[in-house]
Amino acid sequence: MESVDEAIKAGKISVLANVVLTIVKGVAGVAANSTALVADAIHSLIDILSSALVWIGIKIADRPPDEEHPYGHFKAESLAELGVGAVILATALLIMYDAVHELISGKAPEFETYALAAALFSAVVNEVLARYKIHVGMKTKSSSLIAEGKHSRTDVIASLAVVVGFLLVYFGYWWADAVVAMAISVLIMQIGGEILKNAIDVLMDRVDAETAFRITSYVEGIRGIEKVDFVGVRGTWRNKIVEVHFTVSPGTSAEEIEAIIKRIEDIKKEMPEIRSIIPVVRVSRSVRKVAVPVDEEGNYTGDLNAPYFEIFDIKKKSRVKIVNEYSKAERRKGYLIAEMLKHAGVDCVVLSRVGEGAKSHLKNMGIVVKHVEVSKDLGVEDIVKLVEEDIKTNESYLHTTS
Numbered sequence: 237m238e239s240v241d242e243a244i245k246a247g248k249i250s251v252l253a254n255v256v257l258t259i260v261k262g263v264a265g266v267a268a269n270s271t272a273l274v275a276d277a278i279h280s281l282i283d284i285l286s287s288a289l290v291w292i293g294i295k296i297a298d299r300p301p302d303e304e305h306p307y308g309h310f311k312a313e314s315l316a317e318l319g320v321g322a323v324i325l326a327t328a329l330l331i332m333y334d335a336v337h338e339l340i341s342g343k344a345p346e347f348e349t350y351a352l353a354a355a356l357f358s359a360v361v362n363e364v365l366a367r368y369k370i371h372v373g374m375k376t377k378s379s380s381l382i383a384e385g386k387h388s389r390t391d392v393i394a395s396l397a398v399v400v401g402f403l404l405v406y407f408g409y410w411w412a413d414a415v416v417a418m419a420i421s422v423l424i425m426q427i428g429g430e431i432l433k434n435a436i437d438v439l440m441d442r443v444d445a446e447t448a449f450r451i452t453s454y455v456e457g458i459r460g461i462e463k464v465d466f467v468g469v470r471g472t473w474r475n476k477i478v479e480v481h482f483t484v485s486p487g488t489s490a491e492e493i494e495a496i497i498k499r500i501e502d503i504k505k506e507m508p509e510i511r512s513i514i515p516v517v518r519v520s521r522s523v524r525k526v527a528v529p530v531d532e533e534g535n536y537t538g539d540l541n542a543p544y545f546e547i548f549d550i551k552k553k554s555r556v557k558i559v560n561e562y563s564k565a566e567r568r569k570g571y572l573i574a575e576m577l578k579h580a581g582v583d584c585v586v587l588s589r590v591g592e593g594a595k596s597h598l599k600n601m602g603i604v605v606k607h608v609e610v611s612k613d614l615g616v617e618d619i620v621k622l623v624e625e626d627i628k629t630n631e632s633y634l635h636t637t638s
Contacts, residue, residue: 243381246372250384253365254283257358264354271338272398272417273351275331276358279394279424282327283387292316297475308511310475311439317383318435324387324428328421335417342410352402359395362388377472377509383431390427394420444469447476451503455480458499460492462520462602476509481516485583485602492600493517523583523604524551526623528616529560536619538588538610540573547580548620570594574601586619 257280265273293316299309370385372378397416404412447469455464466481480500484493497515504510529542534557541563548555558580562572574597577585584604598605606626608619 242372243376243378246369246381250365250369250388251284251288253361254280257361258284260354261358264348264351268348268351269343270351270398270402270413271334271343272401272413272420273355275334275417275420276355276391276394276398278330279327279391279420280358282323283391285323293319297472307477308475310472310511313378313472313475314435314438317431318439320383320387321428321432321435324390324424324431328424328428331417331424332421335414335421338417339411339414352399355395355398355402359392359399362391362395366392383434386427386431390424393423438470438472442470444471444476447478447507450507451478451480454503455482455500458496460484460488460496460600460602465518466516471511475511476507477512477514478510479514479516481518483518483520485520485604488519488602489599523623525549525580525582525584526606526620527577527580527582527585528619529585529587530557530616534616536586536608536610536614536616538586538608540570540585540587540590540594545577545580545582545585546616547582550620550624571597574598574603577601577603584623586623 258277261273261277261280264270265275265277293313296312297308297310299305301308366385366388368385369381369388373382373385397420401413401416404416448467451469452464452467455461455467462483462485464480464482466479468479469476471477482496482500484496497517500515501513504513526548528546528548529537529539530544530546531537531542532544534544534546541560543560543563545558545560546555547558560573561576562569565572570591570593574594577598578601582603584606585598586606586608588607588609590598590605595605606623608614608622
């Protein structure tokens with residue numbers, strides 16, 4: 237709240253300063269018959285409107301979410317920024333029109349010391365304002381206030397250009413005032429275009445690629461996530477909404493998924509500009525390698541303590557027999573066998589019986605436990621076919637993960 241108050245205070249100071257500058261440059265420009273100085277005064281007048289828009293935008297953006305705006309009101313600041321950009325472009329076009337008219341008519345301003353002093357005074361004040369608003373904008377992470385600071389920086393250049401124009405007029409170049417006004421308008425158009433682009437990017441929910449990359453790197457390091465499908469970051473610099481789509485193995489429990497989501501939400505501690513994180517969980521339905529426990533003769537035993545495992549690669553249609561190194565382990569047997577199968581790339585293990593501890597270890601490794609009773613009528617190949625059929629039906633297959 238303190239940062240918002242500071243941003244609003246900067247907006248108020250900007251309004252007051254521009255009121256003074258509008259009066260000083262307007263009076264001096266009319267008295268000296270200078271289109272460039274009058275245009276600069278109009279520029280300051282429109283700055284008052286821009287500052288008011290920023291002020292209102294920051295105030296609305298700080299409102300908490302409600303039923304009609306569950307994601308908050310942060311885009312109000314981008315709407316204000318959009319208004320600032322539109323005002324800047326309108327100012328540029330107005331200055332260009334007056335400059336062309338002056339050039340065609342051949343009208344030349346009168347060189348007056350007070351007019352030169354007014355332009356110099358404007359340049360100094362706007363430079364102070366620009367630095368102040370950009371500093372506060374960076375501190376409060378207000379994109380609209382930073383845009384306003386950049387706007388004030390163009391005012392500095394515009395006022396200095398008016399000074400140069402007056403000096404050229406003094407040395408006999410009557411057309412300099414109009415040419416300077418044209419140059420000012422082109423410069424202002426460029427700045428206005430940049431501000432408009434930034435505002436439109438936010439309003440169109442353009443992804444913040446840099447922040448998305450940082451979050452993706454963080455999420456990929458969380459244990460239990462099989463893969464990160466999508467990370468989208470949208471919003472303003474001060475308020476961001478993050479959407480994270482990730483895939484977990486079929487054996488992942490609801491408690492494990494909740495723990496993963498909590499780990500993802502912890503990133504808000506490092507990045508306070510993130511207002512909310514929307515997790516989208518997908519349970520993987522793809523099983524490539526199936527492990528079937530067998531005895532010395534290659535018969536299905538249904539027991540995790542079997543001396544061997546036949547591992548079938550369903551996609552490659554290949555099989556390999558491995559030794560169960562931990563079939564007679566005295567301690568942590570379930571964990572060691574689960575880790576061995578995980579290193580072998582196994583996604584699913586077929587068993588007729590398994591203890592709760594071993595089952596939990598297998599799930600933690602992302603390995604699905606498929607229950608098939610031992611039967612003389614079922615060979616190893618038949619068991620693998622049952623698993624393949626479950627994969628095709630998806631729903632019945634996923635029911636085996638509970």
